């Protein structure tokens with residue numbers, strides 16, 4: 001197939017910036033690039049018919065970390081890095097709320113909880129100390145004296161079983177991941193960004209003053225600056241990066257009459273997460289039950305994890321209820337030896353914003369801001 005002159009001079013015209021990946025990071029980067037400089041010509045290219053990685057396949061949490069997750073992060077990566085991430089996540093969530101009306105993205109400040117079953121002896125022993133310590137550290141970020149507080153009295157009202165301790169964070173919420181991506185996509189298109197789907201970028205080459213992209217389609221793509229936002233899949237184009245894929249599996253129940261559960265919930269340092277979705281329950285995680293098997297970019301579900309999730313569901317959340325599992329899916333996160341994202345110029349005129357470590361919903365708006373600054377400097 002030959003390209004028409006009209007196509008060559010519009011859709012496929014050389015761009016100032018081409019972004020690979022139309023997930024939340026690619027979209028927020030496009031949003032900030034156009035906001036900073038409306039004259040910039042920007043295109044986003046994605047191999048999926050819609051964004052197909054993590055952004056439309058997560059659990060729809062608007063969160064910035066549970067107590068045990070933050071304590072573990074501080075121990076592994078240092079207190080300063082932990083706080084830097086919390087601040088980016090918190091600011092990112094504020095940004096989403098500034099740009100989109102709650103009704104557009106089904107956002108609700110529902111409150112978040114972390115639960116304990118009594119088996120986590122060491123964590124429970126230091127719970128009050130950890131809450132107090134984190135509240136002191138987080139005060140400058142959230143502006144609250146008590147970001148986290150004990151809420152054991154709410155265990156019964158939430159309908160939870162075999163749960164001994166509960167921590168509440170009133171600043172946490174949930175949203176509709178599909179509606180957020182769609183709203184962002186529509187917004188960047190209205191700002192003049194060209195969005196090209198079903199085109200896989202297989203490589204790129206610097207030629208004189210521009211970058212030539214190689215694709216699985218017969219389309220010429222040329223750009224002054226290339227920005228790679230493919231997160232878990234980034235090593236296909238940038239093999240030297242410290243990124244490994246981590247699959248997150250999810251299930252959703254049928255509607256449940258008088259479901260008492262309301263809010264977002266974390267368990268086991270964030271390895272399990274669940275929320276109400278109207279009067280259904282959405283539950284995900286359990287990756288730590290099969291780490292090796294879940295280190296994959298395959299967007300499928302497995303019996304091992306799904307059975308573990310169903311066991312968790314009928315033990316702690318819905319014992320005695322009658323329901324069906326109506327939906328199951330997986331999404332792929334990008335992890336590495338460090339938890340901070342990789343946002344940098346990898347070679348002249350080639351940039352990346354990847355490795356969101358399972359926090360990209362919250363991080364993406366701030367990452368987009370950083371990228372716009374980096375590309376304009």
Ligand SMILES: Cc1cc2nc3c(=O)[nH]c(=O)nc-3n(C[C@H](O)[C@H](O)[C@H](O)COP(=O)(O)OP(=O)(O)OC[C@H]3O[C@@H](n4cnc5c(N)ncnc54)[C@H](O)[C@@H]3O)c2cc1C
Nearest residue numbers: 021023024025047052053054055201248331359360361362
């Ligand atoms: C189950 C689950 C739960 C999660 N929970 C949370 C949470 O509670 N809070 C939170 O903040 N985050 C959470 N996340 C993480 C969050 O969803 C991700 O960090 C975020 O969506 C990453 O966005 P992204 O744009 O970097 O990557 P993605 O959304 O993965 O987008 C990458 C895009 O690149 C495209 N692509 C890849 N390779 C190519 C190529 N060669 N050519 C063209 N296109 C390509 C893909 O098709 C994809 O659309 C969760 C994720 C999952 C899966």
